[in-house]
Amino acid sequence: MRPEIPTHWLHPRDIAEARGAQSEMAARIVARDALPAPPWRLGGADVSNTRFDPHRRVHAAIVALDAARGVIARSGESRIADFPYVPGYLGFREVPALVAAWARLDPRPDLLMVDGQGLAHPRGLGLACHLGLVLDVPTIGVAKSLLVGQADPGAAAGDAAPILWKGAAIGMALRTRRGARPVFVSVGHRVSLDTAVAIVRDACDGRRLPVPVRAAHDAANALRRSNRLPV
Template sequence: MDPDLPPHWLHPKDIAAARAAQAEMATQVVTQDALPARIALIGGADVSNTRFDPTKRVHAALVTLDATTDAARAVATETRIADFPYVPGYLGFREVPALRAAWARLAVKPDVILVDGQGMAHPRGLGLACHLGLILGVPTIGVAKSRLVGEGEPGPEPGDCVPLVWKGQRIGTVLRTRRGAKPLYVSIGHRVALDTAVAIVLAATRGRRLVAPIRAAHDAANAARRGALE
């Protein structure tokens, strides 16, 4: 483990320590752009697991795609037993250690990672995308398929978006990426401003609801889970 990282950011001893870690990390999230002017390589992160799995395994995947063609440049996975229980709102402590291990083996690193999960659109401002971005020290964006907190409903056309607002604060953007499809919930992860995050996500959908890097990471994580079951 990086000696500069507080141990409880990855391995808190209990829920109280996890809550304290989230509060600390939330103050460290960078909400402005600190990434290359041109995104050449775009990453995706996803984790496959079953909360009722008696072995408590998580199957994490990170992928790097060419940002223009979606051609795969690198894939890495990690399967391990989670050392933190399944508690909604604290899933980063189950999943980030496995994602960090996969990152270490990812041969080609992306300029930004699109994470299947929340970023700042989280009750304590510290969803999976923020947690991962801080631990890795890389730009991340939260791209969630469902709402955790907040209100907002965009228009029906691709590109329509509205602020995601919770307790009077904007915590993200609700983005329609395909006509007739449910919207995505985009929020800052780390080192990417919200407007930039929305533009990157919309460009990566290629006319589909979900972004290509997360689709690829989802497939890789599921393949890792199936391989662990064989």
């Protein structure tokens, strides 16, 4: 984690402070390509939890993949979240655990696909933006549903349509497999939307979710099943 990260970016005292932190962070998101030279080692990040768990347990996983899209490293963190489940503020519940998992990951990816929103968020700071800024790592949001906006891609695999909200395009709905619901791609940090969509397209293998997101999803679920945190 970057040493200069303010405490309230990760551990706000309440919703009002969290809202202010999101505004501060959103102003610092880089929505253009600021990437290392390719080829890139891709990674995925996901968190498994139960929305109505009164104990706020979260199980975070990050994976790194090789050029053949095999998992070469994985790291996880199970903990009790210190922020409640509040739609639109999930970063404060999940990013601290993901930061801890990242710290133990070796080797680390050059770019992370995050199972969640990026800029396609009411305040322009979804989980992918939050994590990318805190780590100063290029990130892409790959969400399974829309939080805000509308999009209507064609039915064929590879069809895409912009996610429109308040007259602006905030991401792209991408049909990765015919007959499947689209995924919703948006900028996280240090990646342009065009590059993000191209990378997600290339990382799909005929299934709905791109390989890095699917690998992280499997790792987070495995961590949740194997871990019994005290309550």
